[in-house]
Amino acid sequence: MTVPLDYSKPDGDTIAIALLRVKATGERIGSLVVNPGGPGASGMAAAASISPDFRKTDLGKRFDLVGFDPRGIGASEPTVKCLSNQERDKERLDLDVDTSDAGLAQTEEENKAYAEKCASGTKFGASMLANMGTRDVVKDMDVLRSALGDAKLSYVGYSYGTRIGTEYAETFPQNVRALILDGAVDPTQDQLTSLVAQGAGFQKAFNSFVEWCKGKGACPLDGDANKSFRELTTPLIDKPAPAGDRQLSYTDAITAAIQALYSEQLWPLLLNGLNELRQGRGNTLMTLADAYYDRDGDGNYSTITDAFSAVHCVDDQRLTDKAALTDAARRYKEAAPFLDDGRPAGAALDSCAFWPAPVTGETKPPKAEGIPPLLVISTTGDPATPYEAGVNLAKALNSRLLTFEGNQHTVFLQGQQCVDQAGVKYLIDLQLPADGTRCA
Known part of the structure; x- marks a missing residue:
């Protein structure tokens, strides 16, 4: 699918979004678009991986399953590319645990060089980096909805994919049919x-x-x-x-x-x-x-790490207050003592502080105006997107929360029958599970 690099310049340069579709086997309702999060993960790979469980449910009869690699990611063209395979291997051996003034200064120089390599190693350079954010991905997703022939979008977003789904619903509320947001990014936290x-x-x-x-x-x-x-x-x-x-x-x-x-x-x-x-x-x-x-046996890396940086650096506000960063590093060690390396808390400015493209995202609680009730799934023992994040997102969107009692990151279409049954019924019949539903 061809889309503008910059939606403010629709007649300018274009980029390609890679797609994968598994067609419905029965009476078709429409398409079900999936995104696995990251940011930087491949939606095509996600569609392929969940396809077996998808086909075991009635979803396989009623929906085409569609995975897309967001702009700059995976098989979409061009991809964001910052480091070579050899540079990535070397980077993993560079610990950056020295929190002395000299150590932090060295880390910042490395982070600045990384940002410059992202611009020089990516086609369209800073222009591509400036248009990598969620703001642009949701526009691509609405073009995709139209190209698929769907009047309204049905979507499953995991982890960071919940941010895409939330922002899509805010931007195009009239185009939302059903959204499942699993493993939510908390909209209320900085x-x-x-x-x-x-x-x-x-x-x-x-x-x-x-x-x-x-x-x-x-x-x-x-x-x-x-x-x-x-x-x-x-x-x-x-x-x-x-x-x-x-x-x-x-x-x-x-x-x-x-x-x-x-x-x-x-x-x-x-x-x-x-x-x-x-x-x-x-x-x-x-x-x-x-x-x-995402390094294979031959030493080749996907671009997931570079894409993660590229999206994060334009989605979120720059963090340049070193006192606040140091305090957060201290609080992180207190929150996760098993990860405390014993060194004094300290923090260098990350690559986003030197990013050669402006911030295009906003950190703000979402507004539920005009959005139909959505289904938010949150897992009690989710390490990456803690349970309360889902509680807060469901509340902010005036949507239904489904709780899964377990220890994993995201759960829908991963073999948990109670969760899958509730999600399938919602996607097909638009019937939400009862308030307070818990699965184990």
Whole structure:
């Protein structure tokens, strides 16, 4: 699908949005568009991955399943590209844990250089970066709705995809048929408050993992689990662990743990990885970290990390108050003590502070005017988008909240029958579950 690079210049340069469609097998209602979040994740890959569960429900009969890679992402053209594969590998070994004045200054220089590489490595340069935000993605999605022949949009958004869905509903309320927002980004919090809340969410998930781990008989997190985890990982700051022909850094070990806490299905891998680390090896943790960064076995990275930065840097206000950043770093360590590296709290300006494109997004509570009732799904043990974020989004949008009691990030069309039945009924019949519905 071809769309303008800049919607204020409809006759200017154009870009291409990549699409994947699985056609309905029965009496068709329309299309169901999905976005997996990130920002930076591929909607095409998401459609492919949920297609088996989708086809098991009546949704497969009534809707075409449509995944799209948002502008600058995945198979869409052009893609945002900042670092080469070799540069990304090198970046993962650069810890940036030095919070001295000199250490922070060095980190800021690196972040500034990264922003410059994003502009120089991407077709259309700063113009592409300036039009990467959610403001533009929702316009693309409305063009997509029209191109699919749907009078109104049916949509499922996960994680950051809930922000896309919310902003679409605010921008085009008359074009909304049904929206499921699963794993909500909290519309009531500023970035630093949200970051600290996420730290608390990961600590909660870690505590649940520890409880499971200690029941397995070979858990390396004995006694004070936070302390045990730190004793395993912080030595990597000075001496990385061998992982095949590569080196597992402290940052990679933390990233591996974060990746595993997204889903209980990954807990056995984290347990295995921590036991390996106790023996001086980092292979399994490296595999988990590679999955987070979307690095394949041949050393090739997708652009998910670069795209994450590109969207975040134009969606959210610049953070330049170093005192506030340092305070947030301190509060994050308090909220997630298992991730406390023992160094003094400190924070460098991130790459967004040097981004060569203006902010186009707004941080504000959404308005529900003219929007039909939506379905918000929130998981009690979601580490990345904590449960209260979904509660707050449902309240702000005057929509229905469906609670899932579990430990994972997002849940719809992932095999949880109670959640799936409620979501399918809403999408097909526009009938919301009863107020206060909980699934386990």
